[in-house]
Amino acid sequence: MDMHEIRFAVEDLLHAYAHCIDSDTLEEWPSFFTEDCLYKVIPRENTDQGLPIAVMYCDSQGMLRDRVVAHRKANLYAPHFYRHLVSNIRITGQQNGVIAAHSHYVVFRTLADPLQYGTTEVYSTGEYRDKIVVAPGKSKFKEKTVIVDTCRISSLLVTPL
Amino acid sequence: MPKGPDSFELVFTFFGYEDDDEEMLALRIKQANLVGPAGYISMEDGHATEIVQQAIVRDQAACSFIELGGKEVANQENLVTETALRGFWQYYRDVLGFN
Numbered sequence: 690m691d692m693h694e695i696r697f698a699v700e701d702l703l704h705a706y707a708h709c710i711d712s713d714t715l716e717e718w719p720s721f722f723t724e725d726c727l728y729k730v731i732p733r734e735n736t737d738q739g740l741p742i743a744v745m746y747c748d749s750q751g752m753l754r755d756r757v758v759a760h761r762k763a764n765l766y767a768p769h770f771y772r773h774l775v776s777n778i779r780i781t782g783q784q785n786g787v788i789a790a791h792s793h794y795v796v797f798r799t800l801a802d803p804l805q806y807g808t809t810e811v812y813s814t815g816e817y818r819d820k821i822v823v824a825p826g827k828s829k830f831k832e833k834t835v836i837v838d839t840c841r842i843s844s845l846l847v848t849p850l
Numbered sequence: 851m852p853k854g855p856d857s858f859e860l861v862f863t864f865f866g867y868e869d870d871d872e873e874m875l876a877l878r879i880k881q882a883n884l885v886g887p888a889g890y891i892s893m894e895d896g897h898a899t900e901i902v903q904q905a906i907v908r909d910q911a912a913c914s915f916i917e918l919g920g921k922e923v924a925n926q927e928n929l930v931t932e933t934a935l936r937g938f939w940q941y942y943r944d945v946l947g948f949n
Contacts, residue, residue: 730888741879742864744888748880765894841859844897846888 692780695823699790700778702821702828707773707794710849715760718849719753720829723822727832728753730850732840733815744837744846756849766847768801772809775817787831788821794835796850798843813839813850856907860896862886 690698702721709717722728730745747753774795782789798812820832835850851859862885866878885892905914919931923940926933943949 741875742882742886743879744882744886746879746883752883759890763890766897842887844887844900845893847893 690823690825694825695783695788696780698823698825698828699780699788699819699821702830703775703778703790703792703817703819706830707775711771711773713770715757715848718757719750722750722753722830722833724750726750726753726830727834728830728849729833730835730837730846733836733838734840736836744842745849760847764847766845769798769848770801771812771848772797772799786822788823790817790819790821792817792819794850810843811839812843813837813846815839815850856903858899858903860887860899862889862892 706718706721709715709721726747726749728745728747729743731743735742745756747756774797775792777791777793779791780788781791793814794817795814796812797809799807799809801807815835815837818832818834818836819830822829822831837850851861853859864878864882864885866875870878882889884890887893887896889895917932919926919933919936921936923933923937
């Protein structure tokens, strides 16, 4: 694949990923990752200090599925939906067929409870640092690190970023 | 942490030890999934406290009391009970001679 095809595949993956979460088809979310993967949501406060603790940490597709099951069946939260904006996408490297990509995200959260229905807030912003296995057809994240500027998380985080 | 009459903040701090090996460190990182704002056991803590906060702000002169598991300290059929906490405070009261 040439650089244009790679770039297109990376952008398409990032946008499809955002759409999957925003359209509440969370059951598909793990399929964006390779089987042996790493998904990490970590506050910028920690990465700035070299501290390792993450807010969400999944190092297998199984752990990603656990997050979805918990979301659907166990967790209690105020109803909401997300709207991702992903931009500033840059390919920063390539090694052994794995593409490194950085991008910026903003997630707007809209409340869906009866009293506050339709109220939107800026819920989270930060960076995606991804390692992507690019393939014609379906590219996947081998690693996705979400570095969260908004480390004062409003209430809770249940839907993945 | 109270931030004023209308808000509070929950801060989660995790500790490790200098002599933790790689395996221990990896375990701590993985187990952090249980706690924090996305924690499997603590996710709702912030939200539950928020709901209580909203009620307090709205109903300042009111009071509310929910007795979980009665007044006694005894075996219970499920975990929806304050019996353990009641037992602790009763013993504390006895040990410190507050009777």
